[in-house]
Amino acid sequence: MSSAIKQARRSNGGARPQAKLRRHEWLAVLRAAARSRRGMIGLGIAGFVVGVAVIGPFVAPYPATEFVTSAFAPPSKDAWLGGDILGRDVLSRTLEGGWLLLIISAAATALGVAFGALAGITAAYYKGWRDGLIMRVVDIILAFPAIVFALLLVSVAGPKLWLVVVAVAATHAPQVARVMRAAALDICEKDFVKASEIIRMPPRKIIRRDILPNLVTPLMVETGLRMTWSIVIIAGLSFIGFGLQPPAPNWGLMLNENRIGLVSNPWSVVVPALLIALLTVGLNTFTDAVARVSIGVERPVGEEPFLEERLIGRTLDSADV
């Protein structure tokens, strides 16, 4: 049995069977996570980077594509972080280069999580052919490493923004579907679902009123992981030249553009690299805190790697075929 199921059992266990009482539990979980030490650190780090990305464009000293200094010029009074490969201001490009990355990542995450959750819950509730079909599609997409699948889609129509969003969302959806299916299978057996079925509540309403509210916490953890992963993939795609397109700046692209000038002006590489690293590490740490709070800090040792399994996208339940 996967740890996700066990986890779902614990957090949605029989002690609190009524869906209505749990409506705002996710807020409580978030609040508790933000107050834990781990959560505070994670939120602080990620918040700092988000702040840079959001406020940055308003305070950037130069337009991001203006040639301000010479190529890979070291830091000076005019350009605090020196110049990039074309002599543009590294500071301005850094300040400008975050918001689009964040928006695209958030869009891909939202799309992927929404589709994945829908597919997973549908498979768990209806079972039968729908389950078989959905899980088959999941298997097919999971047979591609995420970045390879994204490249395959992007290779067709070229790197367009919407396509990057769809491609990354498509790599998330199957993973989310697996986790949500596992969690929902458990909820579907609960008495309050059976009760709703007996009074002939339509299936859609059962899913919306009885099942979904009980899955909000695992969904939250999953969203955090997917957001981290979105940033990794989209920045990575930009790094290899198939994500957000130049000349507009973004941190992934800057790393690649400027790495040949690493020795002349290290800041042009170090600063964007650091921002990406802080963002993903901060987000992941906060997500870890949320997961810990939502299943209780004292989780059994065997379940420690719950997050890691998800991050690389396979559950451990495949051995009980």
Place this chain on the structure above:
Amino acid sequence: MSTTGDVRLPRAARTKAASSHPILSLVGRRLALGVLTLFLVSVVIFFATQVLPGNAAYAVLGQHATPERVAELEKQLHLDEPVYVQYWDWISGLFQGNLGNSFSNGDPVSELVGPRIANSAVLVLLAGAIGTFIGVGLGMLAARRRDGILDNILSVIALAVTALPEFVVAIGLVMLFASLALHILPGTSFIPPGVSPWANPSLLVLPVATLVIVIVPYIFRMMRGAMIEALESDYVEMAKLKGVSRRRVMLVHALPNSIAPTIQVIGLNLLYLAGGIVVVEYVFAYPGLGAGLVDAVSSRDIPTIQFITLVLAAFYVFMNILTDVVALLASPRRRLPRA
């Protein structure tokens, strides 16, 4: 794919399945499913790259090609034939070793991709082996004193490194060892065609190190968890009580029991490497499948894209099966059919 599979089988099939070895029938079932998945994967690859309207021809000629040129090329590439004929030509060609010619230079895809498969295999196997060794070792070290200083430090580092993108790790390593701080290792790992990657092992160090750093945290955390569980068990208590040395308890009693769940994670990490090589090979200009895919996508070299994605997907699918089977063999409890 849970336990319901066995229950629903008709009686004849059930007795047959019961008579053969449970592991063999399981492997058979997984293999059949794997082949089916791979077939569907090939259809997806084919549709994504070739069938969507106008793709292949426009890909070669560019978006502004004249309709006449496009029609001409479509004829040349057999794009005017029905879809299933095209698919059949492609897939039967694959089985005969005829992978088509690269769009970018006209060489056969097999010549282009073959050496790259070998180069990537070296990376993946080296990183997998070293990463497993380090991850299992560190996991055992941390588990020895749960919540001790070493355990805490290692766990925090693992949590942080888990979320680092490969290209950030790679560039960090280049800064440390190949440009800013030290100059002891080459910052790019280009290997000329026809030369074995073993010819100059120093070229392998940074790409392998990057992949190792990316996978170790996962293996570490799984191993640590499994080891702690094993160390708290009754049989370890028993062994301690009868005076078995600490080292022997760790290596002979606890390790074999905690390795089974870890095998799954090791397998998952090898799978992960199939995607990880894309960015890492690109960073270091290492001539493997990943860098080849990036090249092919930027030059819209469709036959090469098709083949490389198919190879990576096949690796993924069969590695998955192998992992499940090995994990099954390593944990006797799971071998028995469930009640």
